[in-house]
Amino acid sequence: MLRRIWSLVIKEFIHLRHDWWMPAFMLLGGAMELLLVGWATSRPITNLPLMVLDQDKSAASRSIITALENTGTFRLQQQADDTRTIQAALERGKINAAIVIPPGFSEQMISATGHPSLLVILNGAESIPATAALRAIEGMARDVDQRIILQRLGMDASQFAGFDPSLRVWFNEALSEALYTTPAELGLMLEFTVLLFAALAFSRERELGTLEQLLVMPFSSLEIIIGKSIPVVIVGFADFALMLGMVHFAFGVPVRGSLPLLPILALGYILVELSKGMVVSVISRTQHQAFLLVMLVGMADFMFTGYAAPVESMPKVLQYLANLIPAYHWLAIMRGLLLKGAGLDVLWPNVLALLLLGLGIGTFSWRYVRRALD
């Protein structure tokens, strides 16, 4: 039996050698893409274009502008001369926020009962940068408030420790964005690589009419399935190793947990995704169909990796559903092993869930694919 499986694997590799673009894209392309995407998205939100209309033109208003620059979130555009300039820039999407410092700002600042006011205009057409801008501006306002109060009370700043709670970030002390974006991006690329590759396994043979030939040969369906799976697992695993090296060396993602545990669990995860891909592969009659199904399945899974939205904030139904998604547990495992230095004692619920899902999906896939082949 082993010899027959071996000959099937050889057959698959001959296909791959003939069409070497595909494995090359899947292996190197995925890693390169991760490098590019990680490079582009693993930074804090900075450099947001901000326009200032300073109608006061005093030392006080300039100190506000400096404070805004010091938040590190903004890149100041040239000063606006009137509100029309601001409106035009907002309409064109050239700026994410604008600040108007009204005349009389400095007098209000100095007066003991004054209310210096600032007008903040946010560009709601891009809510993510607008929210970041608002947070930065509010933070700055808190500091200014405190300064004014202390000054009015005649207190010394050193007497008052401030309103800001002291903040510590665990597992990611430098608050590097790369540490939470790149593992999720790695998860996404790995999932698509395995799913796509597996989904093409039978749909391709069927479309090209070679599946019949394969089935009349003296192979059992078990042997065919294993023979088809081995190249997928090899490419998927090599892809994982390559991308892990990439996030570690290029983006400084640490491996704080057990390094031997990581590939073992990765292998388990790849097998689960492989089973899903195989089901897609026998459902689809053409490669085109297989691709469209992979798209839907893969993106549905990606929603639960916590990349753009935390799972706890989703509707309750989706939160329960998340537990049935292998990618959800895999990301928890990966974050735990890479960033938190967690071990099996902590991660066992996720590992167990992945194992159960793997058994469930694997059994279903196995029976389904076999029936389809027989």
Added chain:
Amino acid sequence: MSLRHILAVTRKEFHHIFRDRSTLVLVLLTPTLLLLLMAYALTVDIKHVPIAVLDYDRSPTSTTFVQQITAGEDLDIYTYATSMSEVESLLMRGKIKAALIISPGFGRDLLNLKGIPIQVIIDGTEPESGNFAVDHIARRAEEFVNQALASQMQAMGLQLESLQPLDLRVRTWYNPDLKPRNDLIPGLISMVLGLPALSVALTLAHEREHGTLEQLMATPIGRAELLLGKMIPYIIVGLINVIAIPALAGAWFHVPFNGNFLLFFGLSAIFLFAILSMGIIVGVFMRTQAAALALSFLVVFFPGFFLTGIFFPLASMPEEMRMEALMLPGTHYAVITRGVYLPGVGLDVLWPYAVMLIFLGVVFTGVAALFFRKKLG
């Protein structure tokens, strides 16, 4: 170039699509389904973030403080921890996203104006919710301290007009509540409309894989005609989604559409031309569907998701990546979709992006036609 030839190819292509019902349904529905999926999952407002509270002070002041911090839907108290090691274990297991630690002497220090001795720990692996928790705690803490200060000052006989002298008047244009849905859904349209480009790359590779390209080349149809003819059915597929998605977004998600729909429709057609020509390039270079698929994921799909500024602002990207982003049709189209949707701007503002899309489309199709000839020898 003759229109009759182009339409002949288009008819043939439609034949392929209609012959296989399940592919037809998938090709038509995938963009809208994908958008629906992402709209549900990605545009949630962050709330119910689970936190732990470790109160070393246990004074009436600290109890009130905790109550005030966790009022509303934003933060949920997962548990009252009793020790640091418990907090550590909860964070490790991902049960909580942040922890609030109140030092002993909290109530006393607060009254003596010594600042607020609290510490917030966040889980740095998912800062999205962690940052939100910190922000929320900081704001509520400030309100609380202000109240305490006010009563303290009254007791001391000090007069202070206000504790928040700086009057911050925030106006948010176009999307007053800063609902992520209202701008992410228009942005995501640019991503899901990239799917027909992957399909067109596949069909071109399909012809080559099945050897039918030779037959096509033996007909009097020119190369550019063939490529354009192949694009048209998928432009139509895309445009059907351009109607379906805003209808769905408006009826189901209540995303306002402030601009001119006809303009949006026209610009979408231009975008589809540009993005489909990217797919055509992939199809021209790759000999098998598998390879075309892998390559189009790399050059069309992933960049369309990550690099077009939908989630991550272009302004914050490194210079080189911004350059690359500007070469993607999706980047320009995302500006158009958001511009038409929210500020409701017209062609007077959007023309540079439309010009850029036409330019990219013409260049991509030109490159494809050029190499198509060479490849066929």
